[in-house]
Amino acid sequence: MPVYKAPVDETLFLLTDVFHIERYANLPGFADASPDLVEAILGEAGKFCEDVLAPLNRIGDTQGCRRHDDGRVTTPDGFADAYRKLVDGGWIGISVPPEVGGHGLPIALTQAVNEFLASANMAFAMYPELTQGAIAALYVHGTPEQKALYLPKMVSGEWAGTMNLTEPQCGTDLGLIRTKAAKQADGSYRITGAKIFISAGEHDLAANIVHLVLARIEGAPEGTRGLSLFVVPKFLPAADGAPGARNAVTCGAIEEKMGIHANATCVMNYDGATGWLIAQENHGLAAMFTMMNEARLVVGVQGLALSEVAYQNAAAYAKERLQGRALTGASAKDKPADPIIVHPDVRRTLMSIRAFNEAARALVMWTAITSDVAHRSDDAKARQAADDHMGLLTPVIKGVLTDTGFANTVAAQQVFGGHGYIKEWGMEQFVRDARIPMIYEGANGIQAHDLVGRKLAKDGGRALTAFFTEVQGYVKERAADAAMKPYVEPLGRALGHLQQATMWLAQNALAKPDNAGAGATDYMHLFGLVALGYMWARMARAAQEKLAAGGAGAAARMQAKLVTGRFFAERMLPETATHLARIQAGAASTMDLPAEAF
Ligand SMILES: Cc1cc2nc3c(=O)[nH]c(=O)nc-3n(C[C@H](O)[C@H](O)[C@H](O)COP(=O)(O)OP(=O)(O)OC[C@H]3O[C@@H](n4cnc5c(N)ncnc54)[C@H](O)[C@@H]3O)c2cc1C
Numbered sequence: 001m002p003v004y005k006a007p008v009d010e011t012l013f014l015l016t017d018v019f020h021i022e023r024y025a026n027l028p029g030f031a032d033a034s035p036d037l038v039e040a041i042l043g044e045a046g047k048f049c050e051d052v053l054a055p056l057n058r059i060g061d062t063q064g065c066r067r068h069d070d071g072r073v074t075t076p077d078g079f080a081d082a083y084r085k086l087v088d089g090g091w092i093g094i095s096v097p098p099e100v101g102g103h104g105l106p107i108a109l110t111q112a113v114n115e116f117l118a119s120a121n122m123a124f125a126m127y128p129e130l131t132q133g134a135i136a137a138l139y140v141h142g143t144p145e146q147k148a149l150y151l152p153k154m155v156s157g158e159w160a161g162t163m164n165l166t167e168p169q170c171g172t173d174l175g176l177i178r179t180k181a182a183k184q185a186d187g188s189y190r191i192t193g194a195k196i197f198i199s200a201g202e203h204d205l206a207a208n209i210v211h212l213v214l215a216r217i218e219g220a221p222e223g224t225r226g227l228s229l230f231v232v233p234k235f236l237p238a239a240d241g242a243p244g245a246r247n248a249v250t251c252g253a254i255e256e257k258m259g260i261h262a263n264a265t266c267v268m269n270y271d272g273a274t275g276w277l278i279a280q281e282n283h284g285l286a287a288m289f290t291m292m293n294e295a296r297l298v299v300g301v302q303g304l305a306l307s308e309v310a311y312q313n314a315a316a317y318a319k320e321r322l323q324g325r326a327l328t329g330a331s332a333k334d335k336p337a338d339p340i341i342v343h344p345d346v347r348r349t350l351m352s353i354r355a356f357n358e359a360a361r362a363l364v365m366w367t368a369i370t371s372d373v374a375h376r377s378d379d380a381k382a383r384q385a386a387d388d389h390m391g392l393l394t395p396v397i398k399g400v401l402t403d404t405g406f407a408n409t410v411a412a413q414q415v416f417g418g419h420g421y422i423k424e425w426g427m428e429q430f431v432r433d434a435r436i437p438m439i440y441e442g443a444n445g446i447q448a449h450d451l452v453g454r455k456l457a458k459d460g461g462r463a464l465t466a467f468f469t470e471v472q473g474y475v476k477e478r479a480a481d482a483a484m485k486p487y488v489e490p491l492g493r494a495l496g497h498l499q500q501a502t503m504w505l506a507q508n509a510l511a512k513p514d515n516a517g518a519g520a521t522d523y524m525h526l527f528g529l530v531a532l533g534y535m536w537a538r539m540a541r542a543a544q545e546k547l548a549a550g551g552a553g554a555a556a557r558m559q560a561k562l563v564t565g566r567f568f569a570e571r572m573l574p575e576t577a578t579h580l581a582r583i584q585a586g587a588a589s590t591m592d593l594p595a596e597a598f
Contacts, residue, residue: 002313002426004054006046006116009557010358012039014365015108017542024369027376029095029104038109041094045113048089049120052082057121060262061429065203071250073202073264079124083205086157092128093155096135100151107375108368114298115361118305122433123262125305127160129298130200134161134212137291138231141279149237150210159233160206163291164195164213164268172446174285175223179215179270181230189277191215191232191270194252199440201266202234202251208243209234211268212291213275214284221282229284230275249273259432292441293394297367299441300397303405304360306434310412311353313427318346318415340415348571349415353408355536355568358561360401362535367393388463392455393531399447399521400528402437409434448520451527452505464502471495471534478537483544487537490569491530497576498530501583508586518590519583526579533573536565 015021015038024030056078063076075083086092095110096102110132117125135154138146153159170176179193191213195201202209211232220226238244248271255265279287318341322332326342340346367390374386413420413427420427438444456464475492478484501523509516543558543565 001058002054002309002430003316004050004120004309004312006042006049006119007308007361008039008042008046010361011042011112011115011365013542013554013557014362014539015112017546018362018538019108019365019369021106021108021369024106024372027106027372029376030106030372033105033109041105041109042112042116044089045091045116048085048091049116052085053117053120053124056082056124056262058426058429060121060123061259061433062261064261065254065264067202067251067254067264071202071252073204073251073254073266075203075205075264076262079262080205082124083127083157086128090156092131092157093135096132096151096155097139100135100139100147101155106369107371108365111297111301111364111368115301115305115308115364118302119309121262122302122306123260125302126260126263127200127203127205128157129295130163131157131159131161133163133291133295133298134210136294137212137229137287138210138278140290141229141287142231143278146231146276146278149241150231150233153208153241154210158206159208159210160200160203161210161212162198162200163288163295164198164201164211164232165288166195166197167193168196172443174214174227177214177216177227179213181215181217181228181275183217184274187276189215189217189230189275190272191230191249191275192272193270195268195270197255197440198266198268199263201264201268202254203264207235208237211249212278212288213270214288215270215275217281224285226282227284227288228281229278229287231278232270232273232275236274247273258435259429260436293390296394296398296441296447297364297371299437300399300401301364302437303402303434304357304364305405306430306437307353307360307401307405307408307412308357310409310427310430310434311350311357313425313430314353314412314415315341315350317419317425318350321416346415349411351564351567352572353412355564355572356404356408356532358539358564359532359535359568360404362539363393363397363531364401366535367397385466388459388466391458392451392463392467395447395451395455396524396528396531398441399444399451399524400532402434403444403525404528406431406434406438444524445521448524449517451524452509452516452520456502456505468495468499471530474534474537478541484537484541486566487533487540487569490573491533491537494526494530494533494573494576497580498526501526501580504584512587514587514591518587522579522582526576526583529573529576529579533569536568540565 060076066074093102094105095107098104131154181189181191213230213232214227216226217228235243236245236247250269252267252269319339321340322337323340326338331338331342370386370389373382377383409430413431416427419425475488478488543561547558
């Protein structure tokens with residue numbers, strides 16, 4: 001059975017030594033997050049994921065969800081019990097404001113816990129994660145009555161949430177949505193239409209399911225300008241708030257799919273279901289974007305989570321599996337062969353995954369803290385800067401962490417040779433499960449498009465300029481520090497590539513937008529490498545400081561960090577040059593063939 005150990009120490013290092021969470025004590029909820037409390041929360045979450053969720057991962061994959069003739073859906077054995085434990089632990093609402101029943105703790109804690117959940121059992125993790133997204137949208141856009149009615153129950157996990165955008169004819173292009181909303185005399189709406197691919201659309205984990213549904217009010221404009229957002233509960237809340245009459249929304253089928261078998265992907269039929277408007281008429285997409293932005297970060301974390309669990313298993317296997325001898329001579333002379341971890345090519349694989357995971361986790365923690373500044377700071381300038389950062393980094397985190405996360409599960413599977421292809425070892429499930437985060441929540445090509453087409457030029461390039469200034473400033477500040485040279489010099493070169501790519505797009509994509517489209521994915525990955533390289537520089541600096549302080553117990557881990565950071569700088573960061581060359585090649589060879597030649 002696959003192993004999993006939640007990276008609690010790694011997360012604590014990031015929060016305490018790299019990002020100094022104590023410096024944000026002026027933000028609501030941060031003063032409560034004492035080092036002891038943070039450690040206790042992460043430790044408890046880790047134990048829950050290791051002991052309860054990880055053992056259910058294979059069972060969930062094998063059994064999958066079952067739809068009954070009456071439309072009910074049953075989750076695999078053990079899921080309902082595990083969900084109850086999740087609810088009892090109060091895990092869903094740890095960062096939700098206390099006024100609606102949450103604990104108000106930093107969002108970084110929620111993202112850390114979400115990583116542990118998805119490493120242990122991604123299909124399970126999706127149920128609470130969707131609820132968290134729906135909570136965010138209702139919290140920002142719901143009426144006071146809607147918030148009072150739904151949020152406390154969703155925050156506790158008693159009720160679950162979903163997001164309903166996709167229809168058979170409408171995926172990326174939400175302007176094609178056909179689901180209709182007809183206004184009723186009592187102010188409610190009758191929702192009619194079919195949604196497909198709805199994650200957690202129906203299940204047996206929660207007493208009620210609160211669907212957030214994009215639909216078009218009769219007579220509304222075509223395209224995305226005519227979309228409104230509705231809250232459509234499975235059971236209509238009775239006067240006392242308890243689940244009342246069954247609403248006319250049912251699960252028509254569940255999809256047979258490649259992975260995440262234990263998460264029900266549903267066709268949802270709305271047959272005149274009762275719903276209530278969230279936000280204003282025809283402003284639904286903006287409201288749904290609150291949920292989608294939240295979900296994009298969570299999906300990025302899923303990419304990291306699967307990369308992490310795949311790495312842990314590959315590293316354990318590489319230390320056990322005996323094949324061949326080290327190039328430098330036998331290392332395990334008492335054994336018939338050496339463990340495969342002696343082979344440089346196996347090391348290359350493990351180091352690449354490890355160097356990505358550690359920096360990706362740092363990028364997530366940095367962005368999560370920034371998200372708290374955006375939501376909680378009383379300083380308008382700080383809020384705006386944080387909001388800019390979120391807008392710029394969200395497509396990078398979603399696209400890069402899931403593309404690379406998937407590639408890493410495949411690389412980790414390779415460490416097992418043929419055994420990685422056999423179900424028993426669990427590696428093929430990680431590969432199958434890691435495939436979907438690249439697709440949903442906006443396929444990764446669309447993330448790249450969002451970054452290049454919208455985020456770069458937004459507000460006169462304010463967010464991009466701030467990012468460049470920060471990284472450039474860090475490189476300059478540390479340039480004379482010999483110990484930091486291995487990290488900041490390559491980072492400076494990589495940043496130069498990103499700036500050249502940006503300049504090239506500014507000069508060559510306005511008149512020829514295909515140049516932007518053809519280079520967008522390379523640009524997103526180039527950006528990701530620079531962001532991860534910056535995270536490595538900051539982690540290396542924190543590790544050096546910790547080593548200099550002579551803290552007990554952490555020396556080996558900090559030395560390992562410095563080596564891993566060097567590996568990233570020497571062997572992964574240089575890929576920025578390739579991305580730059582591809583972008584500067586322009587769109588011609590990509591677009592010159594006529595469509596009929598394909
Ligand atoms: C398991 C699973 C769970 C899901 N869960 C949910 C859910 O809970 N709620 C929900 O609403 N939806 C959900 N989805 C739907 C998912 O978000 C969509 O599949 C996704 O948005 C892509 O839409 P599509 O499949 O129609 O692909 P299309 O939009 O048809 O795109 C096909 C390909 O073309 C590319 N493409 C399309 N337009 C452009 C463009 N303008 N520029 C460049 N490239 C483009 C895309 O990147 C993609 O690679 C889920 C899907 C799956 C498989």
